[in-house]
Amino acid sequence: MRAGSSSGGADDVLSLPAMTRVRLCFVCLGNICRSPTAEGVFRHLVVRAGLEHALEIDSAGTGGWHVGEAPDTRSAAAAAERGIRVDGAARKFVAADFARFDYVVAMDRSNRENLRKLAPTADARAKISLLRDHDPASPPESDVPDPYYGGPHGFEEVLDLCERACEALLASVRERHGL
Numbered sequence: 162m163r164a165g166s167s168s169g170g171a172d173d174v175l176s177l178p179a180m181t182r183v184r185l186c187f188v189c190l191g192n193i194c195r196s197p198t199a200e201g202v203f204r205h206l207v208v209r210a211g212l213e214h215a216l217e218i219d220s221a222g223t224g225g226w227h228v229g230e231a232p233d234t235r236s237a238a239a240a241a242e243r244g245i246r247v248d249g250a251a252r253k254f255v256a257a258d259f260a261r262f263d264y265v266v267a268m269d270r271s272n273r274e275n276l277r278k279l280a281p282t283a284d285a286r287a288k289i290s291l292l293r294d295h296d297p298a299s300p301p302e303s304d305v306p307d308p309y310y311g312g313p314h315g316f317e318e319v320l321d322l323c324e325r326a327c328e329a330l331l332a333s334v335r336e337r338h339g340l
């Protein structure tokens with residue numbers, strides 16, 4: 162992990178230089194459905210915890226078809242029903258992003274495979290995880306299914322899965338970085 166070394170004292174807490182923020186990027190295929198949803202859910206939890214100053218949150222896609230577009234209106238509407246804002250403009254994840262982020266969180270195994278191919282170093286590769294692997298209630302290697310070609314249920318499912326996994330991810334980031 163880029164952000165500092167072990168404190169050597171309090172177990173696994175990483176010491177961060179003052180003002181350094183922990184940076185996370187959620188990654189799916191198009192960056193219009195799942196990863197902007199995860200970004201919105203995670204930011205919602207971070208704001209609720211009063212930790213905006215400590216964390217930087219972004220999302221991106223491994224594909225470039227939707228670059229510049231707003232999130233899918235179905236994702237934004239489903240999230241708004243839960244009081245969660247999903248916005249931004251789609252962008253493509255590039256190799257240089259590995260240097261910008263401490264955590265690169267893939268929505269499914271295919272996204273993770275694409276990221277692994279793009280990772281320039283072993284350090285970069287070590288930053289990649291699967292979102293649902295952070296949720297202790299999910300079986301290992303579980304995907305957040307792509308809702309793009311399905312019905313409204315898929316967008317609710319994405320939100321349910323993101324809410325559970327993001328709660329767990331935030332808890333582990335807080336513990337790891339002493340936040």
Ligand code: 4NP
Nearest residue numbers: 189190191192193194195309
């Ligand atoms: P996302 O969903 O990866 O969750 O943003 C998709 C959006 C668009 C496409 C595929 C998946 N597409 O093929 O255009």
